[in-house]
Amino acid sequence: MRRWWMLVFGFVLVLAALSACSRQPTASTEINVVLTDYKFEPDTLIIPPGKEITLHLTNKGAIEHELVIMKYGTTVGDSFGDEDEENIYWEIEVKPGESTTVTFTSPDMAGQYQFVCGIEGHFTAGMHGTMTVLETVAQR
Numbered sequence: 001m002r003r004w005w006m007l008v009f010g011f012v013l014v015l016a017a018l019s020a021c022s023r024q025p026t027a028s029t030e031i032n033v034v035l036t037d038y039k040f041e042p043d044t045l046i047i048p049p050g051k052e053i054t055l056h057l058t059n060k061g062a063i064e065h066e067l068v069i070m071k072y073g074t075t076v077g078d079s080f081g082d083e084d085e086e087n088i089y090w091e092i093e094v095k096p097g098e099s100t101t102v103t104f105t106s107p108d109m110a111g112q113y114q115f116v117c118g119i120e121g122h123f124t125a126g127m128h129g130t131m132t133v134l135e136t137v138a139q140r
């Protein structure tokens with residue numbers, strides 16, 4: 001009987017090790033993002049460099065939202081304003097209750113990019129996230 005428990009324990013250890021491996025960041029070229037009042041889900045996107053990225057966006061909020069990706073090395077600071085317009089890498093608006101599928105080409109430069117909702121007050125309400133562009137074109 002004790003032997004049997006050892007087997008179960010060993011099996012659990014193997015499972016834990018396997019799931020730890022699969023938690024390594026992997027880049028996706030197709031991502032679902034849900035926009036709510038006032039959040040992005042997920043708020044962390046991991047993508048490969050220089051690839052066509054497909055986003056399935058759903059606005060489950062009661063008001064319009066945007067997904068605005070800032071250029072490398074720029075952030076909106078305390079809030080999104082006119083001064084941030086020139087730093088936009090890519091943007092899309094989604095009306096409440098709408099779903100849309102869009103594509104954009106990911107930047108070649110690896111690193112972290114801030115993405116925000118550009119509608120007044122939404123950034124400060126917590127509507128922002130981080131997009132990570134990996135160094136290499138990692139396969140999923």
Ligand SMILES: [Cu+2]
Binds near residue numbers: 065066117119122
């Ligand atoms: Cu918003």
